[in-house]
Amino acid sequence: xxxxxxxxxxxxxxxxxxxxxxxxxxxLCRVVMECPSPGMCSLxxxxxxxxxxxxxxDLCIVGHPILExxxxxxxxxxxxxxxxCPGSGLAYCNDELWxxxxxxxxxxxxxPVKPGQCLTDFxxxxxxxxxxxxxxxxCRDTWKCCQYGCKRxxxxxxxxxxxxxxxxxxxxxxxxxxxRCWATGQCFSLGDCVACDPVCGLECPRGYVNDSRGxxxxxxxxxxxxxxxxxxxxQLFWLDYNRHHxxxxxxxxx
Numbered sequence: 631x632x633x634x635x636x637x638x639x640x641x642x643x644x645x646x647x648x649x650x651x652x653x654x655x656x657x658l659c660r661v662v663m664e665c666p667s668p669g670m671c672s673l674x675x676x677x678x679x680x681x682x683x684x685x686x687x688d689l690c691i692v693g694h695p696i697l698e699x700x701x702x703x704x705x706x707x708x709x710x711x712x713x714x715c716p717g718s719g720l721a722y723c724n725d726e727l728w729x730x731x732x733x734x735x736x737x738x739x740x741x742p743v744k745p746g747q748c749l750t751d752f753x754x755x756x757x758x759x760x761x762x763x764x765x766x767x768x769c770r771d772t773w774k775c776c777q778y779g780c781k782r783x784x785x786x787x788x789x790x791x792x793x794x795x796x797x798x799x800x801x802x803x804x805x806x807x808x809x810r811c812w813a814t815g816q817c818f819s820l821g822d823c824v825a826c827d828p829v830c831g832l833e834c835p836r837g838y839v840n841d842s843r844g845x846x847x848x849x850x851x852x853x854x855x856x857x858x859x860x861x862x863x864x865q866l867f868w869l870d871y872n873r874h875h876x877x878x879x880x881x882x883x884x
Contacts, residue, residue, distance in 0.1 A: 645693030645736060651675035661736055662697045663707055663717055671717030673736065682706065689724050690735035691768060696721055707734035711758035722763050722782075738767025746787025748776035797823035802843035 648659035657677040665671040673696070682697065682705055689695065696715075698707040708731040709715045709723035715734035725732040744766040759780035766774045769784035776785045793803035801823040804810065811817040818824050826845035829838060836853060838846035 643692055645675070646739060647673060647675040648693060651677060653677035660697050660704075661693055662699075662704065663721065663734070664699075665716050668716075669718070671720060673717070673720055676704075678704070689726060689733055691770065692736050692738055695724075695733035696736055708732065709734050711760045714761060719764055722761050722768050725760060725762050732762075735768070737764040740767060741765040742767040744769075744772060744774050744787065746772070746774060748774055748785060749788050793821050793823075797844075800826045800845070802826055802845050808843065 645659070645661055647661055651659050653659045653675075654677065657679055658681045659675050660678055660681055661673050662676045663671055663673055676697075681694075682703070695706045697704045698716075699705075707715060707721070710725075710731050713731075715721040715723050720737060721734040722737050723732040724735045727733075742765065760783070761781070762783045763769050763775035764782065769775055772787060773784040774787050775782055788806075793805070797803050804818050804820055804822045804824050806820060810820070826843070827847075829846050830848035832838075832848060832850060834850035836851040839849040839851055841847050
């Protein structure tokens with residue numbers, strides 16, 4: 631039984647080297663990488679009567695996978711984490727078809743810069759190094775080429791959001807690190823002013839302590855000499871973000 635690994639990919643844009651080559655009718659243009667010595671690589675367009683068969687066809691954003699002469703035959707330049715693409719900055723390893731070797735695609739020669747910023751931290755660094763892009767033009771749609779440790783990969787840009795200068799009383803501004811949906815199914819957008827959790831019935835003359843969101847929690851603010859409300863301060867509480875319960879495990883100190 632055969633298995634098809636299929637991706638819905640946009641048709642690649644024509645490589646500028648092939649535009650300049652202007653192959654005659656009936657011939658195909660493919661970009662070939664020549665490396666006379668390690669680190670000394672160059673790209674050139676070749677007119678071929680028949681291009682090599684490839685399961686990576688249409689995988690690249692610019693043109694088709696780069697070819698190289700291997701055992702006297704022009705073949706796709708393959709890559710993976712331990713087999714980087716030759717030619718620093720000329721190509722990147724397209725890894726969209728994991729399960730087979732990746733293919734070296736030509737980096738966008740215009741090096742466009744897309745709007746937005748890369749996330750400052752990406753937890754899935756993995757245990758391998760790979761250059762899956764060299765610039766934003768090597769990434770699909772609005773994704774950007776981001777450096778994380780020893781790898782460069784395409785990631786969606788950090789979501790831009792703005793909070794009002796001041797949300798109303800007992801509300802907080804939803805930031806990226808906060809849950810966006812409650813267990814009830816109600817969801818909010820980044821930058822929205824969201825109602826704080828209901829507070830317990832403790833009597834706190836100096837008011838409640840605020841959490842990192844700026845919302846009051848079931849704990850009284852200490853007095854200056856730290857003796858006021860000694861017996862009304864909860865010893866331990868748990869705040870349920872999934873809407874929205876304050877559970878007092880040990881209500882008072884005795």
